[in-house]
Amino acid sequence: MTEALSSPAFAPVTRFAVPGRIAVSNRTAAVWQTATLTEVRRETPYVSTFRFAVPAWQGHLPGQHLMLRLTAEDGYTAQRHYSIASPPEDSGHIELTLDHVEGGEVSGWFHTVAEPGDQVEVRGPLSGFFAWPGDRPALLVGAGSGVVPLMSMVRHHRARGLSVPLRLLVSARGPEELIYARELGAETTPVFTRSAPDGVPVGRMSTAHVAPLLADQPEGGWEAYVCGSNAFAEHASRLLVEAGQPVDRIRIERFG
């Protein structure tokens, strides 16, 4: 599984190095395992959650992702990275939440073909960088399916009854496109860019959303986790820096 990471081997003389949070097991990262689809849950018109039984899953930390592989009859394979949506507490099972990308080879198969009983291959968990062990106050900022690894953190926080501060700022086009809407609670501030319920403003994530959270720093300060498309990651990380979040306390996961 995962273990604490000792100090980095090489420290460059430059400014903002962000250390990884955990070391990743070589063995689990290298081995392909069969994952059996057990359930499909619709989240929004374009997004569904796929639940898998993976009996030998070694566990993961919230924020980690995996590599998924599909194989055609002629041996052709397609592999993509997906963040793990479920918390570590869900043992023997993992959940992925996939956007239906137009013309997408892998997400297209999931959204139009996959049904319970189907098998795919996965390897992981991967990357100890975006992981959140639940130890430091976390400010989570996501958009679209970028909320997936952040939701694993929120679920972990709840499952363990952690008291360490956790806040989620999530951007969606409108309420009907807000993934996990039913599960979001007091820790969450949704930002709607196209349409919003009565009385809720419409617009991009801005300093007005970020500044109050940074003004209200928990002891030790926030560790920021930003996830989404590259355009969103650029925008949100700039907002955080402008509002005073140190660059060496910002972790970014870009979906491409």
Added chain:
Amino acid sequence: MNVTRGFTGRPRVNNTGLPPGQYDAGDDWPVLSAEVTPDLSPADWTFRVDGLVEQPHTWDWDEAHALPASAYEGDIHCVTSWSKFGVRFAGVSLDAFLAVARPHGSATHAVAYSHTGYTTNLPLADLTGGQAWIVWEYDGKPLPAEHGGPARLLVPHLYFWKSAKWVAGLTLLDHDEPGFWEQNGYHARGNPWEEQRYSGD
């Protein structure tokens, strides 16, 4: 082989230029970096070679540009499984920098590091002999900041996380030391043709 029911994949040509497990990203150039894109101007950019060398040296933007120009035209491969064919980068061969610094015979590896603090390790043999560049132009234009501009390392025969963005220097060592992604589970070398994605591959 574990065939996925009902999965045919996208219609494909038998593309021998594609390493195993990769797909052609076409005109897309996905951005993958774990840090905030730095606001680094050419005037602030420097590149240093030190460690096991005769003559540690730091070049600024103009000094680096005074070295003989060298270009790369070919393919690049990202560990997240996209590849990009026929890209054009321009800059200076790393050989030109190493010729000034003169590595000791004992130097076997290097850690490349960025102005952001990102690090990645490479065998010295992967950086010499016309295989690696410091580049500042992409497709005839200045390299965009989100792709590592003003200047990045380019080691196109390895997965692209080795091609450190916003490169600041190389430290030559007599042993291998894992860098940022390598400490986070990625392979020490990262040869796409051998599919060296994660440590253990």
